[in-house]
Amino acid sequence: MTPKDSRPVRMGLWRLVAYNLLRKPGRSVTAALAVVLVSATAFAGVLISQGVGRALDVGLARLGADLMVVPAQGASAAHTALVVGEPVSFYMDGALAGRVAAVDGVRQVSPQVYVETMANSACCTGRIFLVGFDLGSDFTVQPWLDQKLGRSLAPDEIIVGNHVLVLTGDEMKFYGSDFRVAGRLDATGMGMDETVFLPASAVSKIATASLTLAEKPLTIPDGQISALLVRLADRSAAEAVAQRIRAEVPGVSVLTGGQIARDVGADLRGLMTWVLPVATGGIGVVVLLFLALFSSVATERAREIGLLRAMGATVRQAAGVLVGEAVWLGLLGGLSGVAAGLAGYAIFQNKILFSYTLPFLWPGTLAEVLAGVAVVLGSGLLAGLSALYPALRIANMEPHHAIHAGLR
Amino acid sequence: MIELVDVSKRYSSGDQTVDALSGFSDHIEPGEFVVITGRSGAGKSTLLSLVGGLIRPDSGRVLVQGKDLWALNDAQRSLLRCETIGFVFQFASLIPTLTVLENVMLPTAFLPGGDGKGHERALHLLERVALKEQAVRLPWQLSGGQQKRVAVARALLNQPAVLLADEPTADLDEATEGEIVELFAGLNRQGTTILLATHNTDLAARASRHLVLTGGRVTRAS
């Protein structure tokens, strides 16, 4: 090549650091991969924690209810339905609504009927969770109807949760009866997203019509309901009112928002029992790996470091070359890890949430970006600190010995 | 220019100790070309390293341009090396991942505030050592002699007053050795103070002064 191809350059140590990373790409990639694993796990863990928290906040607020009363044997199933939308069907005497409404502290009660059905589409079958709500007393779906549609539902109309894969105006068939989608609810991150809402009266008609229209008839015992959503006069008295309901209305379970949040927290801890050890164990591995790696690199490049010192590098500058390489490996590994963690979570999201019964709503962009930046910077810092001792050891060596050590 | 006052350096390894330099004193004037010869282990490399501040003496003082090297802190001593002293070692010592031009320019990375004219000077130096055409090549693409010439160019980048060369012609053929020595002679004619350590006593003929070291002491000077 001729000199005219050499464009003017400024020589900085950053250039040396960058090219040194490429010197042994296999080794650089291996070290970075360790960082990728740790940072991906850490970022995914943070993302899940933030998303679960946000879903609880939004979902419970959207539910509108302070308490939920279900049959005694249905508490666990109700929790699963509420959190992830797993279809359930259980029933209790509808007269219980009056008894619950009479409990001191209860302001409003709205019954719901749960139906588990199959929905056929061109490609495949799947279970759908139907919730029949009382048009007169509902405070979960009705506010959304008032705001978005400005009217009540027609007898053959349904509202779908945000994750149900149909469009407004589409037809759906349940137990032989046809319905039209009138609208889609906003995302909550909880079971409502997987649910189809329709008036309770429509559920009764489905049951009746299914005797002749459906392959398998729907049977709902007369006068039975699945759950009571309860609004309180004083929200802060939720636990006390729940106790009263349990005492005054036997045969029921009462779910509070706090209890749901605590149960979700326990499930989240179940997930974190493997995420945290992987992340913290991984941090230990990264520290040891970088310590060992840069001890080896420092020994290999003792002569080179000695030469840099001979050219005028201070101890700090000479050590900075090695530490700079470690920091860059950490930053690149961290960045790749955040991307891998995000991609990995997106790919396995349903599996994770379903397996651990967790609600999830994507945190806001700012929260995700901040978490990502923190993980990337943390990775760079961790890698740099791990390499600091071997780098300083070799930089502090008298240049004469460093140069001649490399010659042996 | 350079003053060594009763300098001693001893190396210890396990039970064994070696006096690399014992009570060495000398004064080197600006513009001198001093050739230091002696057998392996005579203390030649140690002497050059002491002058360059690459190793601390056990006793005595080393002064460069009137400054006691070991009275300075690390940053001051490094700056003095960067601005005043150039090193050429026995091995080519080029960074394998940097081009020839980047290797020559490397000392500018240690100048406070950088050096805007480093690129220009580096090209000029490469032209002087007849390697300007190789500026964008990597070290492995050059011969041993060419790599040594690049090392010389690098040592001269910051226009040092002193050039310390430790066995610069080792492993080179006669013709290339002659080129390197002629280069040094030319630099000396332009005023650079040169200390050159070598096994080759014939090079002493090009010097203004010849020191022979044996067991860390000067046994002959001319």
Next chain:
Amino acid sequence: MSFISKNWRGLTFLTLGIATVLAGLFLLENCADAGHFVTNANGMKMHMGCTWTERAVLGLGGLTAFMGLVMLFMRESARALSLAAAAGGALMIATPLWLIPTCANPMMTCNLSLKPGVLTLGGLIMVAGLAGVVQFVRAGAVPRAV
């Protein structure tokens, strides 16, 4: 240079290809593996689309392994075939998403098992393929023969 350094591309794709085939056969489940079928008007049980998704992925895995094998014996082709492998990885990702989509319901077995596994393997193959195209000119003192 060690055997692994000289043949890392071939070894990587051979491993990833075999891993894809084995995962498809023994690890990842589609709806048929879980006993879910579509019943047609005649009452016959038919495989759902995700069965063919898995078949296609097995084929792509086999192709990736074959390319890895070729790279071991024809090293000069390694960089070019890496690009082809990256395209194969992209195709593997596209298969369950668009070409032969898995079931619509996100809670179906294929979406909880097969799809995440295929997306992960396809992503790894694509990244490895792109990495294999890059040649580090400045790495080391001697150029690597590719």
